[in-house]
Amino acid sequence: MSNSKVTQCPNEPLPEYAFIGRSNVGKSSLINMLTDRKSLAKTSGKPGKTQLINHFKINGNWFLVDLPGYGYAKVSKKSKKTFQKYITDYFEQRKQLICSFVLVDIRHEPQKIDMEFMEWLGENGIPFCIVFTKADKLKPAVIERNVKTYINKLLEGAWEEAPQNFITSSSKKIGREELLHYIADINTGFFTQTKG
Ligand code: GTP
Numbered sequence: 688m689s690n691s692k693v694t695q696c697p698n699e700p701l702p703e704y705a706f707i708g709r710s711n712v713g714k715s716s717l718i719n720m721l722t723d724r725k726s727l728a729k730t731s732g733k734p735g736k737t738q739l740i741n742h743f744k745i746n747g748n749w750f751l752v753d754l755p756g757y758g759y760a761k762v763s764k765k766s767k768k769t770f771q772k773y774i775t776d777y778f779e780q781r782k783q784l785i786c787s788f789v790l791v792d793i794r795h796e797p798q799k800i801d802m803e804f805m806e807w808l809g810e811n812g813i814p815f816c817i818v819f820t821k822a823d824k825l826k827p828a829v830i831e832r833n834v835k836t837y838i839n840k841l842l843e844g845a846w847e848e849a850p851q852n853f854i855t856s857s858s859k860k861i862g863r864e865e866l867l868h869y870i871a872d873i874n875t876g877f878f879t880q881t882k883g
C-alpha cells in the first residue's frame with residue numbers, strides 16, 4: 688500500500704519497521720535485499736525516487752516501510768515541505784512503528800542532516816538503529832574506521848550510548864541475516880506480549 692498520509696496507512700495492529708535516510712542512500716534497495724526480491728521497492732540511480740509511504744506486508748504479520756529520502760535539494764521548496772511534513776507525521780503518529788532504521792552511506796563523513804534527524808528521533812522517543820549502506824564500496828579496514836568515526840561523533844554529541852548499528856550492502860547481500868534476526872527477535876517479543 689502506498690500513500691502520503693499517515694492516517695491512510697494500513698490500520699492493522701502489526702509491528703512495522705521504517706527505513707529512512709538521505710535520498711539515494713539505498714533504502715529501497717535494502718528492502719529488496721531483505722525480502723530477496725529484485726524490484727519490490729522501486730529504486731533508481733537518481734535521488735528522489737521514493738515519494739510515498741510504502742507499506743510492504745511480510746509473511747502476513749509485519750510490515751517493512753519504505754519512505755522518501757530527505758535532503759534532496761532538487762525537489763521544489765513546496766514539495767520539500769510537504770515531504771517533510773508527512774514524514775514527520777508518520778514518525779510522530781504511527782503507533783505500529785516499532786523501530787526505525789536510519790541509513791547512512793558508509794563512505795561519507797557524518798552529515799549534519801543525519802545527525803539532526805537522529806536527534807529529532809531521540810527527542811521524540813522514537814527507537815532507531817543505524818544502518819550503514821554500500822559496504823561493498825570500501826575495504827574492511829576503511830569500513831571499520833568509518834564506523835568508529837561515526838559512533839565517536841554521536842558520542843561527542845547528544846548521545847550517551849551509541850545506537851545499535853548494522854553494516855550492509857544490498858548488492859553483496861551483506862548484513863541481511865543480522866537485520867532479519869534483529870527484526871525477528873523484536874517480532875517474537877511483540878507477539879508474545881500481545882498474546883500474554
Ligand atoms: P530515494 O528513494 O530516492 O530516497 O533513494 P533510496 O534511498 O531508496 O535509494 P535506492 O535504493 O533507490 O538506491 C540508490 C542508488 O544506490 C541505486 O543506484 C542503487 O543501485 C544504489 N545502491 C543501493 N544500495 C547499494 C549497495 O549496497 N551497494 C551499491 N554499490 N550500490 C547501492
Ligand code: MG
Binds near residue numbers: 714715729730736755
Ligand atoms: Mg527509495
